[in-house]
Amino acid sequence: MPPDPAPAPARRAVSPLDDRIEAATGHDVDTLWAYRDRGVLDERHTRLVDLHRELAQAETGVIFYRTLLHRLAGGEFPVDAALFERIDRTVGQLEEAADQRDAAARRVLAALEPIEASARTAPVGRAVPIPAADQAVLLAIAGGAKLYQHLVSGRMSVATASGTRIAYAELQRLESAGLLCRDTGHPVHAGQPVALTESGRAALLAARRPKTTEAPKAATRPGAWPVTPAHRR
Secondary structure (H helix, E strand, O other): OOOOOOOOOOOOOOOOOHHHHHHHOOOHHHHHHHHHOOOOHHHHHHHHHHHHHHHHHHHHHHHHHHHHHHHHHOOOOOOOOOHHHHHHHHHHHHHHHHHHHHHEEEEEEHHHHHHHHHHHHHOOOOOOOHHHHHHHHHHHOOOOOEEEEOOOOOEEEEEOOOOOEEHHHHHHHHHOOEEEEEEOOOOOOOEEEEOOOOOHHHHHHHOOOOOOOOOOOOOOOOOOOOOOHHOOO
């Protein structure tokens, strides 16, 4: 009998909490992950995304061992003592993976519930959506940016890590709106770091928020995930 295969790289595992996260934040999970990598999120949302990544990884483990168990029981291998031993080992690994997944889900819920509460109590129309062009500028700067002054012409512009050039007038306008800030401790000829303020991050998070942020709370079906250890035995 061949050895157990190693888990193969796969797309992000979908969890039953994804819909609640998207309803509470107004963004799909893939967008939140991308925002996390670009430093857009505030502390609460950053922690939520980090914990959700742990949950997705744990769910991948559950899927792997469940698929392996189906393969072992699917008639591909001879029914002998080696198969029984391997099935028993896989069942144990699946149960351990499910325990890790359930623990990860509880951590996500603990981080998500305060965000849901804030979304439910937030006044409607509190934040004025920023234009799409400004969203693009803020996203570009979130990935890293510096303000430079040309030594000969004296003209200034912002260069982002992605290669985008942003006019100095745009920087001044967004800076005046409190969405961007500069580290003036660096000379402009060497490059002044430009970053999003907390208001800038909040504006990006609110940019695609739906009209209602009430998270769906459908009744859990008997045997539905996540389950308690008592339900698995």
